Amino acid sequence: MTHLSLRQIQIFDSVARYENHTRAAEKLHMTQPAVSMQMKQMEKALGIDLFERHGKSLSLTSSGKSLHKYSHEIIQAYNNMLDFADDVKGCQQGHLTISVASTANYFASRIISAFSKLHPDITISMDVTNRRTILQQLQCYEPDLAIMGEPPEGVGLMSEELMPNPLVIIAPPEHPLKDKEKIAIKDLQGEKFVVREKGSGTQKTIKRHFSNAGLCCTTTLEMSSNEAIKQAVSAGFGLGVVSYHTIDLELSSQRLITLNVESFPLQRYWHLVAHKEKAVSPVADAFKAFLRTQAKHYVP
Ligand code: PGA
Numbered sequence: 001m002t003h004l005s006l007r008q009i010q011i012f013d014s015v016a017r018y019e020n021h022t023r024a025a026e027k028l029h030m031t032q033p034a035v036s037m038q039m040k041q042m043e044k045a046l047g048i049d050l051f052e053r054h055g056k057s058l059s060l061t062s063s064g065k066s067l068h069k070y071s072h073e074i075i076q077a078y079n080n081m082l083d084f085a086d087d088v089k090g091c092q093q094g095h096l097t098i099s100v101a102s103t104a105n106y107f108a109s110r111i112i113s114a115f116s117k118l119h120p121d122i123t124i125s126m127d128v129t130n131r132r133t134i135l136q137q138l139q140c141y142e143p144d145l146a147i148m149g150e151p152p153e154g155v156g157l158m159s160e161e162l163m164p165n166p167l168v169i170i171a172p173p174e175h176p177l178k179d180k181e182k183i184a185i186k187d188l189q190g191e192k193f194v195v196r197e198k199g200s201g202t203q204k205t206i207k208r209h210f211s212n213a214g215l216c217c218t219t220t221l222e223m224s225s226n227e228a229i230k231q232a233v234s235a236g237f238g239l240g241v242v243s244y245h246t247i248d249l250e251l252s253s254q255r256l257i258t259l260n261v262e263s264f265p266l267q268r269y270w271h272l273v274a275h276k277e278k279a280v281s282p283v284a285d286a287f288k289a290f291l292r293t294q295a296k297h298y299v300p
Contacts, residue, residue: 090282132199
């Protein structure tokens with residue numbers, strides 16, 4: 001059975017392209033006699049003439065021309081195979097830097113852990129911080145990706161919507177409005193609120209919403225974590241506005257309740273965000289694809 005090595009096909013492809021042994025030898029980092037010998041062996045193995053030799057010059061026979069088309073396809077497929085292997089390797093190893101809004105952390109850690117089980121050789125650094133800091137980090141090209149509320153437009157960011165982020169009003173179980181079926185926003189006038197810190201997306205949204213509704217809310221405490229807000233609300237400091245993502249345990253253990261206030265849950269959306277000019281690594285691409293398929297399982 002005729003046998004040709006991949007190396008011979010590569011050499012033939014190169015000689016056929018340049019119709020010159022010396023040029024092909026240079027490209028392949030071989031000597032000219034070694035190239036010439038390989039081509040003679042290939043002709044012998046195939047039993048056909050590939051080249052016409054006129055003194056020092058060389059040209060392809062018509063069979064040689066036809067074979068050149070095949071050799072070109074073989075080399076192309078071989079290179080594609082190597083590129084594919086590199087891509088696979090690229091998204092199995094490497095490092096992912098991700099920034100997550102404090103509130104998104106309630107589901108992001110679980111998604112990242114699931115991703116990490118599939119790609120154990122990828123190392124991940126995750127910063128959990130508020131909206132303002134994430135925007136600053138993105139402007140400095142720090143994280144590969146961020147999970148946050150809607151980013152501002154016109155600042156060089158690309159974003160795609162991932163899933164809903166409903167904001168609800170929480171209260172201690174004994175709150176006087178607990179049994180009221182439909183609470184008008186104006187009924188909250190006079191209530192005290194425990195809110196997130198300046199720079200938080202949740203605070204920004206709720207302030208804008210209350211002000212549009214003509215409600216002037218009194219803030220008793222400003223706190224930089226959702227956990228602290230839940231503790232303060234259950235201790236009686238006032239009402240709170242938090243994402244539904246954050247209150248699973250408190251609702252099931254009845255430490256907190258949600259109030260049925262008009263226009264709530266206030267619908268926000270989580271976004272996957274990156275700087276448009278930051279190169280997307282294969283690892284970041286793999287995580288994006290994973291997130292797009294998995295996000296729906298984490299809708300509260
Ligand atoms: P944060 O996140 O309130 O934790 O900053 C929400 C958002 O980015 O909108």
